[in-house]
Amino acid sequence: MSNLKVFRVRAGQATEVPGAPVGVEVELQRLIEANMEAMLGIRFLATEYRTGHHGGRIDSLGLDENGTPVIVEYKRSRDQNVISQGLSYLWWLHDHHHEFESLTREKLGDRAAGEIDWVAPRIVCVAGAFTHHDTVAVEMIGHRIDLVTYRVFEDVLTLQLIASAGGSRSTARGKTSGSARAASPAPKSVQRYLDESSEDLRELYADLDELLLSHRDVLKEPQLHYVAYRRIMNVATVRVQPRNRLLVVNLRLDPETVELQKGFCRDMRGLGALGIRDGVEVRIGSREDLARATDLIQRSIEAV
Known part of the structure; x- marks a missing residue:
């Protein structure tokens, strides 16, 4: 349960608006995908992206404001598997730079594809709630992971960043994909x-x-x-x-x-x-x- 409370104020009287999860998980996914840049600062690339022989489908793929690839996974309520799913897909992403760059080029153009930062891709997990153990675990995993809770209050959707781990990003990041870029002076x-x-x-x-x-x-x-x-x-x-x-x-x-x-x-x-x-x-x-x-x-x- 989120600790965020919303009140409707009329004539000086406050009445709490009860929060609730979405009816079905896909409803949350479609809503965020349609508004991903406004809500998360991430440009949307693909939904239900199949990972081939790796198995499974990534809920959403995107590119954030800093040129970093992002995997977004959603859960309607609390689910301990959402972090492990994101990590599994991150492993796929590390082996498929060219495929992600092609998708970015198709959706956002050559410039965006040429500026992708492969140093530390992100995982964003959106769920109704996370456990205390989830928030501690992301600090120990060593990858960039954001845990975001959501709540629906009638026609208002709230998103709250409750934990974030920076991973192993170095100060001087590099663009590591592509032989031409690799050969260029840093x-x-x-x-x-x-x-x-x-x-x-x-x-x-x-x-x-x-x-x-x-x-x-x-x-x-x-x-x-x-x-x-x-x-x-x-x-x-x-x-x-x-x-x-x-x-x-x-x-x-x-x-x-x-x-x-x-x-x-x-x-x-x-x-x-x-x-x-x-x-x-x-x-x-x-x-x-x-x-x-x-x-x-x-x-x-x-x-x-």
Whole structure:
């Protein structure tokens, strides 16, 4: 049972709206697949994907905001097999890079297929509930796993990230599929840019990092070109520009709700931002800029 409670308030009186699971498992799956990017920050690729001689069918396949392959498994209520199923399909995915890339190219185009990050694919398990042992187990398994609970309150669906394990991702991730990419020189990582920055910029990033992580359920996941901070989906991405002495932060905000200021924040719709599409970019070069950005950062975190 979820600890989330929903109340209907009328004339100052609060009446609890009882939560319930969906009627059948496939109902939950179809609803999330139809709204996967809005709900989970994952672009939908395929449903009930057959794994050939490996056996079984993956509930949903997708690609997240950071270019990471994602396996999504659903259970209507509590089911101890959902994690083991996801791990079994992850084994299949490790052996079928080319097949996944072909599917991505077919659904999302060449650019998305060429930017797939194979370092640490994700599993997202969505269920009515998980046990305490489930939440402990994901920390020990050594793979990237999110446990997400759902609840239906009349015409409202809630999703709650209750446990997440980062797996064995390295700071400087690599694109490991394809001989041409393997032969190319390794691009400079965000950590190298940070190491090459002035002491003032490194301290400014430390302050920004502390602000983002002050919310205990925000996770930090270094990518190649940026650092991602997320809940169920990214709430902020941070790039480092040592030459300009700037931190470039993309936030999950509707540009229509932000007072845009030239040189400080801008509308990123249609500009292909990394990690968060169609949000707001904020340029932070001083503690004064960070103070000005604090409210926007808080809003972005609360929006997810």
